[in-house]
Amino acid sequence: MAEKPEPVRVLYCQVCGLPAEYCEFGPDFEKCKPWIIQNAPDLYPDLLKEANERQADKAAEQLQSVGISSSGDAGGGIQGQADPSGSNIASKPEELKRLPGGKIKKKEKQEVLIEKIVRNKRKCVTVVKGLDLFGVKLSDASKKLGKKFATGASVVKGPTDKEQIDVQGDISYDIVGFITETWSEVPESAIFFIEDGKKVAAA
Amino acid sequence: MFKKFTFEDISAQNQVKTSVQRKIRQNIVDEYPGLEPLMDDLLPKKVPLIVAKCQNHLNLVVVSNVPLFFNVRDGPYMPTLRLLHQYPNIMKKLQVDRGAIKFVLSGANIMCPGLTSPGGALDEDVREETPVAIMAEGKQHALAIGFTKMSAKDIKSINKGIGVDTMHYLNDGLWKMQRLV
Ligand SMILES: [Zn+2]
Numbered sequence: 001m002a003e004k005p006e007p008v009r010v011l012y013c014q015v016c017g018l019p020a021e022y023c024e025f026g027p028d029f030e031k032c033k034p035w036i037i038q039n040a041p042d043l044y045p046d047l048l049k050e051a052n053e054r055q056a057d058k059a060a061e062q063l064q065s066v067g068i069s070s071s072g073d074a075g076g077g078i079q080g081q082a083d084p085s086g087s088n089i090a091s092k093p094e095e096l097k098r099l100p101g102g103k104i105k106k107k108e109k110q111e112v113l114i115e116k117i118v119r120n121k122r123k124c125v126t127v128v129k130g131l132d133l134f135g136v137k138l139s140d141a142s143k144k145l146g147k148k149f150a151t152g153a154s155v156v157k158g159p160t161d162k163e164q165i166d167v168q169g170d171i172s173y174d175i176v177g178f179i180t181e182t183w184s185e186v187p188e189s190a191i192f193f194i195e196d197g198k199k200v201a202a203a
Numbered sequence: 204m205f206k207k208f209t210f211e212d213i214s215a216q217n218q219v220k221t222s223v224q225r226k227i228r229q230n231i232v233d234e235y236p237g238l239e240p241l242m243d244d245l246l247p248k249k250v251p252l253i254v255a256k257c258q259n260h261l262n263l264v265v266v267s268n269v270p271l272f273f274n275v276r277d278g279p280y281m282p283t284l285r286l287l288h289q290y291p292n293i294m295k296k297l298q299v300d301r302g303a304i305k306f307v308l309s310g311a312n313i314m315c316p317g318l319t320s321p322g323g324a325l326d327e328d329v330r331e332e333t334p335v336a337i338m339a340e341g342k343q344h345a346l347a348i349g350f351t352k353m354s355a356k357d358i359k360s361i362n363k364g365i366g367v368d369t370m371h372y373l374n375d376g377l378w379k380m381q382r383l384v
Contacts, residue, residue, distance in 0.1 A: 003240065004240040004241060004244075005237065005240070005241070005290055005292065007289035007290060008288060008289055008290070008291055010288045010289070010344055016374075017374075017378075017379075018373050018374060019288065019342075019343075019344045019373070021342050021343060021344065022304075022308075022342065022344075022346070022373055025304050025305055025308055026374070027374070
């Protein structure tokens with residue numbers, strides 16, 4: 001009898017479940033990226049580079065808009081401009097056309113949406129979407145928001161599979177000023193509230 | 204085959220008789236001699252072997268709720284991708300080029316040019332009607348399990364049409380069904 005082969009240990013992505021090397025072809029590469037950067041950066045050497053470049057680009061770029069929303073899952077259509085050097089491998093037909101490089105198709109608009117969600121009558125969460133489209137690192141932003149408003153803030157996956165920041169409590173009135181002061185690349189004209197499913201300009 | 208596969212496609216799950224179990228083991232070993240030393244681990248004699256009958260004459264061989272092999276009618280047993288990933292050398296391999304990956308992952312059968320282009324690769328010994336591992340350009344792990352419609356030589360010389368039927372692929376219903384509970 002032949003020798004017993006050792007099983008190969010495959011690194012499966014904990015986000016999409018595929019072998020990590022196939023995340024780029026998976027249902028949502030964008031969602032896998034934070035995990036990949038942590039666990040398998042060598043598989044996608046361009047990812048780190050790209051993230052850095054994007055931040056640098058963003059700071060310099062002329063920015064268009066940030067949205068702020070207040071209820072359920074409205075305002076899902078956050079759209080943003082990605083950096084123009086997008087790598088084209090395979091795109092997937094979805095409303096948010098994200099390229100496998102995690103870039104967002106150009107025609108999409110860059111804006112921040114702020115939405116207040118009321119849970120159990122009194123408890124309330126303010127959801128901030130789209131800061132990442134301005135090159136703002138969400139984990140950073142989340143920390144800053146939590147500190148500024150002395151509350152809990154965390155980066156979570158939103159209903160449209162994009163990452164958003166959930167801030168405990170209703171901070172929707174003070175948040176616009178804070179965003180524009182903290183991240184000068186985000187113009188007030190690009191910030192919107194989502195109220196009853198409608199987008200309302202903050203400016 | 205497993206594109207939309209769910210628990211609802213399983214019509215019956217039966218523990219098979221020892222004689223049937225023995226036959227299944229033998230068929231698997233005949234098809235994949237490399238698995239012989241592992242058979243006692245994969246299909247332990249003392250653990251009940253379940254055959255789940257599904258739509259379209261599909262059978263799943265299940266041990267401790269984990270699907271390990273499948274076949275159609277009396278056709279050859281094929282490993283699930285999760286099992287193949289652990290023991291990649293048990294099957295002959297064909298490789299598709301990078302451009303074909305997304306099509307395979309949407310369940311498409313494999314066209315000859317995807318295997319004969321510079322990114323593809325063919326093991327010339329592969330005959331027709333044979334289970335094969337579908338590898339992909341630039342990737343280490345198998346993308347799909349296929350069943351050849353043509354021999355590798357024909358795939359190369361004819362170079363058009365479907366060369367391999369895609370039986371099971373990453374993220375299809377069987378892939379997502381890690382356990383039957
Ligand atoms: Zn993934």
